[in-house]
Amino acid sequence: MKPETASNPNPVDHGEVIPQARRKMSWAWLFPLLAAAATVWLFYSNWRASGPEIEVVFDSAPGIQAGKTSLLYRGMKAGNITGMHLDSKFEKVVVVIRLKAFASALAREGTAFWIDQPVVELGQTSGLDALIQGNSIKARSGTGPPTYHFIGQPRPPLTPLESPALVLRLHAEEVPFVDRGSPLFHRGVIVGQVEDKGFDPDGRPYLRVVVDSDYVGTVRANSRFWPVPGSSLKVGRNGVKIDMMGLKTILLGGLEFDVFETPGEMVHDEASFFLYADKNTARAIGPPVIISFRSALGLEAGTTEVRYLGLTVGLVKSLAPNNAEHLVEAEVRFRPGFEFLATTGTAFTLIRPRIALNGISGLETLVTGVYIDSTPGPGTEPATRFAGRTYGEDGSLTSEAEASSTTITLHGKNIPPLGQGAPVIYRGLVAGQVTKTFLGPNKTPNLKVVIRPEFAEALSAKSRFWPVPPASIEVGSGTLNLDIAGVEALMQGALAFDEFGGPNQADAQDSRYQLFASKAAAQATSDPIRVSFENGQGLVAGQTQVRHLGLPVGLIDTLETKNDRVEAEIRFNAGCESLLRKGTVFSIVRLKVSLDGVTGLETALSGVYIECVPVGDGTPTREFTGVSMAEATFREIAQQGLEIVVTTPQTNISEGAPVSYRGLTVGKIGRKVLASDGRLVGLRAIIDRPYAGLIRENTKFWNPGGVQISMGFISFKVQSPWLESLGGRGIAFATPEDLGPRVKSGHEFELNAKPRREWLRWSPELSAQE
Amino acid sequence: MSPSDRPRYQLACALVAAGIILYIPANVVPVMTMTVVGQVEPLTVLGGVQELYDSGLAPMAGIVFLASIVVPFCKLAALSWLLLMQGSTAWQRQRAAVRRIVHLVGCWSMVDVFLLSVLAAVGQLGVLASVRAEPGALFFAAVLVCTLFASESYKPRMIWQTKESLPT
Numbered sequence: 001m002k003p004e005t006a007s008n009p010n011p012v013d014h015g016e017v018i019p020q021a022r023r024k025m026s027w028a029w030l031f032p033l034l035a036a037a038a039t040v041w042l043f044y045s046n047w048r049a050s051g052p053e054i055e056v057v058f059d060s061a062p063g064i065q066a067g068k069t070s071l072l073y074r075g076m077k078a079g080n081i082t083g084m085h086l087d088s089k090f091e092k093v094v095v096v097i098r099l100k101a102f103a104s105a106l107a108r109e110g111t112a113f114w115i116d117q118p119v120v121e122l123g124q125t126s127g128l129d130a131l132i133q134g135n136s137i138k139a140r141s142g143t144g145p146p147t148y149h150f151i152g153q154p155r156p157p158l159t160p161l162e163s164p165a166l167v168l169r170l171h172a173e174e175v176p177f178v179d180r181g182s183p184l185f186h187r188g189v190i191v192g193q194v195e196d197k198g199f200d201p202d203g204r205p206y207l208r209v210v211v212d213s214d215y216v217g218t219v220r221a222n223s224r225f226w227p228v229p230g231s232s233l234k235v236g237r238n239g240v241k242i243d244m245m246g247l248k249t250i251l252l253g254g255l256e257f258d259v260f261e262t263p264g265e266m267v268h269d270e271a272s273f274f275l276y277a278d279k280n281t282a283r284a285i286g287p288p289v290i291i292s293f294r295s296a297l298g299l300e301a302g303t304t305e306v307r308y309l310g311l312t313v314g315l316v317k318s319l320a321p322n323n324a325e326h327l328v329e330a331e332v333r334f335r336p337g338f339e340f341l342a343t344t345g346t347a348f349t350l351i352r353p354r355i356a357l358n359g360i361s362g363l364e365t366l367v368t369g370v371y372i373d374s375t376p377g378p379g380t381e382p383a384t385r386f387a388g389r390t391y392g393e394d395g396s397l398t399s400e401a402e403a404s405s406t407t408i409t410l411h412g413k414n415i416p417p418l419g420q421g422a423p424v425i426y427r428g429l430v431a432g433q434v435t436k437t438f439l440g441p442n443k444t445p446n447l448k449v450v451i452r453p454e455f456a457e458a459l460s461a462k463s464r465f466w467p468v469p470p471a472s473i474e475v476g477s478g479t480l481n482l483d484i485a486g487v488e489a490l491m492q493g494a495l496a497f498d499e500f501g502g503p504n505q506a507d508a509q510d511s512r513y514q515l516f517a518s519k520a521a522a523q524a525t526s527d528p529i530r531v532s533f534e535n536g537q538g539l540v541a542g543q544t545q546v547r548h549l550g551l552p553v554g555l556i557d558t559l560e561t562k563n564d565r566v567e568a569e570i571r572f573n574a575g576c577e578s579l580l581r582k583g584t585v586f587s588i589v590r591l592k593v594s595l596d597g598v599t600g601l602e603t604a605l606s607g608v609y610i611e612c613v614p615v616g617d618g619t620p621t622r623e624f625t626g627v628s629m630a631e632a633t634f635r636e637i638a639q640q641g642l643e644i645v646v647t648t649p650q651t652n653i654s655e656g657a658p659v660s661y662r663g664l665t666v667g668k669i670g671r672k673v674l675a676s677d678g679r680l681v682g683l684r685a686i687i688d689r690p691y692a693g694l695i696r697e698n699t700k701f702w703n704p705g706g707v708q709i710s711m712g713f714i715s716f717k718v719q720s721p722w723l724e725s726l727g728g729r730g731i732a733f734a735t736p737e738d739l740g741p742r743v744k745s746g747h748e749f750e751l752n753a754k755p756r757r758e759w760l761r762w763s764p765e766l767s768a769q770e
Numbered sequence: 771m772s773p774s775d776r777p778r779y780q781l782a783c784a785l786v787a788a789g790i791i792l793y794i795p796a797n798v799v800p801v802m803t804m805t806v807v808g809q810v811e812p813l814t815v816l817g818g819v820q821e822l823y824d825s826g827l828a829p830m831a832g833i834v835f836l837a838s839i840v841v842p843f844c845k846l847a848a849l850s851w852l853l854l855m856q857g858s859t860a861w862q863r864q865r866a867a868v869r870r871i872v873h874l875v876g877c878w879s880m881v882d883v884f885l886l887s888v889l890a891a892v893g894q895l896g897v898l899a900s901v902r903a904e905p906g907a908l909f910f911a912a913v914l915v916c917t918l919f920a921s922e923s924y925k926p927r928m929i930w931q932t933k934e935s936l937p938t
Binding site: 028029030031032034035036038039042043046068070077134 | 777780781783784785787788789791792794795799809810811905909912916
């Protein structure tokens with residue numbers, strides 16, 4: 001171009017070539033300049049956004065791909081995997097990571113790198129997002145000096161976001177079953193987790209525990225740790241208690257800690273603690289006290305408790321024989337606050353179950369285990385050695401203050417096998433206890449009972465005593481009552497007393513009372529009456545009840561046979577004397593199954609009983625004759641209505657069948673008897689009192705048996721009266737309009753086979769006459 | 771060359787130079803990021819070809835390789851050659867043919883960029899998959915734009931404008 005311009009022969013054209021050419025060149029060449037600038041900027045910004053390159057060594061790197069896998073820090077992409085290679089020994093994988101600029105602070109000592117992959121462990125699941133997104137490498141920042149070589153963690157740390165605030169080491173003779181992730185409790189709150197377990201250089205096992213940063217303050221220098229069992233079964237006097245921790249604890253176990261004294265100083269990282277065997281052991285931290293016993297029977301190191309006023313105040317830590325004195329020395333430690341028991345004068349007594357002729361003691365230890373009871377004495381000087389005693393060997397330890405109590409004697413033909421110390425119950429309260437059993441003068445067994453002073457008023461001349469069975473099933477009419485007394489009564493029986501009116505106990509003045517066989521017997525306070533029965537099957541003296549309107553009112557006291565009849569002596573409860581009048585019907589209620597139905601079903605469970613129905617207002621008497629159930633029922637009904645007799649040569653109408661008037665049942669057949677001359681059968685029917693006016697001398701009775709079929713215009717009706725009561729049809733009657741005179745009780749009528757047509761049209765007006 | 775064509779020639783030269791510079795980052799920096807079920811994968815042009823080839827789509831890979839790498843490269847090379855040969859009388863016919871081919875191919879050169887933009891728009895399946903254009907795509911497009919304008923400003927008559935042919 002320049003040559004061209006120069007070769008231009010035009011003389012006018014001169015001197016302007018170079019500037020013009022330069023001006024033309026300048027703007028177009030901005031493009032490559034811009035391109036270069038953009039490229040440089042791109043590479044520069046890329047370079048600026050990337051931090052240092054680090055190397056992390058893993059045992060294996062599953063699912064990690066160079067160029068694709070990311071390094072995540074708190075969920076943010078903090079770097080890229082730029083390369084992977086094996087180390088020189090082919091044992092490890094070296095992952096090269098290019099950090100992003102903002103994450104270059106991760107290149108510090110203490111930063112943890114781990115491969116995030118799905119982990120499903122007992123009680124812990126992590127890395128589920130990796131199932132979808134593929135594995136990644138995650139990091140938790142450290143705080144050490146810069147470094148570029150790291151050892152990868154074999155599995156995710158328990159606290160993936162930040163380094164644990166407090167790591168503790170728990171030493172133990174034997175670590176309990178806990179696993180990584182097992183919770184650490186403090187008063188029920190999960191404050192940390194078990195991270196690791198292993199062995200010290202000297203072979204002792206240890207646990208590493210991580211405490212969450214929020215709860216660092218809960219761990220003090222004098223905190224005590226113990227393992228929490230997944231579930232525990234506690235058998236105490238008050239029953240069985242099953243304690244279940246959460247599912248996680250059941251699966252993984254757990255640890256708990258607490259401070260039992262005034263909280264100490266805060267602890268530093270990597271502090272060491274001892275892991276106690278259980279909570280009781282952890283709590284017993286007082287100075288050791290040696291108590292020697294003659295026998296270690298029942299004592300168990302780490303389990304046997306020391307009690308004071310029933311409270312657990314310490315624990316037997318260890319047991320060692322003292323060969324010189326043939327004793328067993330128990331090392332006891334008290335809980336904080338109970339060290340005052342370690343003073344001279346305190347008596348330590350080993351309580352264990354003892355069954356001897358003079359009674360049973362320490363019974364609760366059967367379920368709660370043997371324990372050591374402590375009773376502080378007058379001494380105040382601290383002591384560390386004590387001679388223990390064993391209950392029962394050195395005389396009675398605990399007894400009621402007998403001086404102010406009332407002591408009474410109970411006698412009976414038969415006393416239940418009650419132990420010494422068996423409770424005496426007054427309306428549910430323990431009012432005293434049995435102190436002694438002995439054989440009295442007339443070979444009658446006797447019980448000595450102490451009643452506490454505060455119950456002295458409850459005891460009177462009218463008090464009646466009876467033994468409480470450990471468990472009883474009471475079947476009333478329609479109810480079933482299962483009664484189980486408490487554990488103590490179950491083991492050693494109990495007595496109860498109350499007053500039910502009735503006469504004074506004859507010899508109550510000299511504190512002698514009769515012991516009745518049962519509560520029902522104690523309640524039956526009246527003088528005995530005699531009832532004779534034809535058949536005494538099912539009657540049991542002392543058990544068979546007498547009921548009135550379904551309620552028990554008395555009890556058979558004795559049974560004997562006299563003149564081919566059974567004579568029952570019955571005592572009534574207080575307030576039931578009005579039943580004892582002439583005319584009162586006694587009948588034995590037994591289970592009876594017939595086509596009419598089933599009656600007395602409750603006797604299948606409760607046994608037979610005697611039903612007593614007062615009929616009429618006779619004079620008071622004490623001698624009765626029992627009748628059959630049907631007769632009793634009839635007498636009862638007869639009292640309420642008009643009794644008539646309908647005679648017929650033969651009938652299949654059964655007792656209890658209805659007597660109907662125009663289809664309305666107004667009475668029923670009570671009894672079926674053979675007429676006196678034996679030619680006819682008499683149906684003794686009872687007409688209910690309101691309908692008695694319907695029966696006149698000219699009333700006609702018939703047997704409505706059979707099937708009546710009547711056809712209407714649109715309906716077809718079948719009447720079959722005998723369906724009313726299966727197996728027995730009733731009888732029907734009608735009375736003409738010209739009413740005859742009223743009948744007296746026992747009037748006889750004839751039963752017609754069929755009604756005449758006009759009978760059915762009779763409709764007398766009764767209201768005027770009524 | 772005629773004085774009136776000198777700016778054209780300058781512009782073509784400058785654009786080709788810019789194209790060559792931009793060609794480097796366009797092939798080094800990822801052009802797009804594919805996120806498939808959470809797995810983030812940044813792809814360069816060559817990486818994309820590799821990916822296609824690895825997934826058994828060899829013909830596809832070939833096409834993309836041709837369209838995205840070979841063709842732009844050849845265009846830049848051809849334009850450079852044409853511009854360097856300016857004024858020479860050698861290969862004039864061949865140069866005219868080459869220029870024609872370059873011009874013709876230029877019509878289709880933006881197909882890649884277009885494809886990427888469609889892919890980025892369509893490939894938004896929420897969590898399952900997404901496609902996002904990266905800065906590389908911008909550079910790639912810039913290369914193509916440079917070559918387009920360069921071949922546009924390089925007129926065929928320039929081939930024939932030699933010292934001898936110019937009127938004096």
